[in-house]
Amino acid sequence: MGRMAGARVTGRVLGAVAAAHVLPAGTWLPPVRRAIAPSLCGPGAADHVALTFDDGPDSASTPYFLDALDALGVRATFFCVGEQVRRHPRVAREAAQRGHEIACHGWCHRNQLLRPGPVGAELRAARDLISDVTGRPPRWYRPPYGVLTGQGVLAARRARLTPVLWSVWAKDWTAGVTAGDVLRVVGPGLRGGATILLHDTDAYAQPGSWRATLAALPRIVGACRAQGLRVGPLGAHAAGA
Numbered sequence: 001m002g003r004m005a006g007a008r009v010t011g012r013v014l015g016a017v018a019a020a021h022v023l024p025a026g027t028w029l030p031p032v033r034r035a036i037a038p039s040l041c042g043p044g045a046a047d048h049v050a051l052t053f054d055d056g057p058d059s060a061s062t063p064y065f066l067d068a069l070d071a072l073g074v075r076a077t078f079f080c081v082g083e084q085v086r087r088h089p090r091v092a093r094e095a096a097q098r099g100h101e102i103a104c105h106g107w108c109h110r111n112q113l114l115r116p117g118p119v120g121a122e123l124r125a126a127r128d129l130i131s132d133v134t135g136r137p138p139r140w141y142r143p144p145y146g147v148l149t150g151q152g153v154l155a156a157r158r159a160r161l162t163p164v165l166w167s168v169w170a171k172d173w174t175a176g177v178t179a180g181d182v183l184r185v186v187g188p189g190l191r192g193g194a195t196i197l198l199h200d201t202d203a204y205a206q207p208g209s210w211r212a213t214l215a216a217l218p219r220i221v222g223a224c225r226a227q228g229l230r231v232g233p234l235g236a237h238a239a240g241a
Helices: 003-028 030-036 062-072 082-087 089-097 119-134 150-158 179-189 210-226 234-239
Strands: 048-054 077-080 101-104 195-199 230-232
Touching (some): 062 210, 082 089, 082 119, 089 119, 101 234
Parallel strands (some): 048 230
């Protein structure tokens, strides 16, 4: 093989390797995700909406969400960060005892693309801690920021976790966000089969941002029910698909 031909082959190989690691990083963008990996949006039953929360547990905020969900008669999926479970094990355990689904959001809230680390070891550590604290092994995995790299996919598979992102996000982590802002962003995506991403803590967001989410929660659930949609965790969502 000549030098130029060899260079072309090498370029194609390197390009494929780069794509395997870089393209999944765009999966946090809903249009990109729908185009290259629609299953990551968490599509489910046509009469069901999956309600999910990221970044907890947090003793300062998560209990308010648990009480609100009890009042609404709704169960949800909480994607918990390992280091947060270590800090607030009682809250994670209580969420599970109240019937919510506890899923894995990694060990720390690190962007896999910008700060790659020992993803496999950290994911297993988070999975094992969640299992120990709640008594149930997690089923789902959502990477921080929704950045799912090739390394992350492989690590999830080895940990027997299914990657799931979302189809609707509230952008509820920003400074000055209000309940009205949350509703305006989420509203257009509230349809059958949707997976909603909210946050039950400001641990990795602007201080106090969770309060807007909490205030918007009854209206989000009400909007779904007004369309005849059931609201629940990912497990029920996927089971009915």
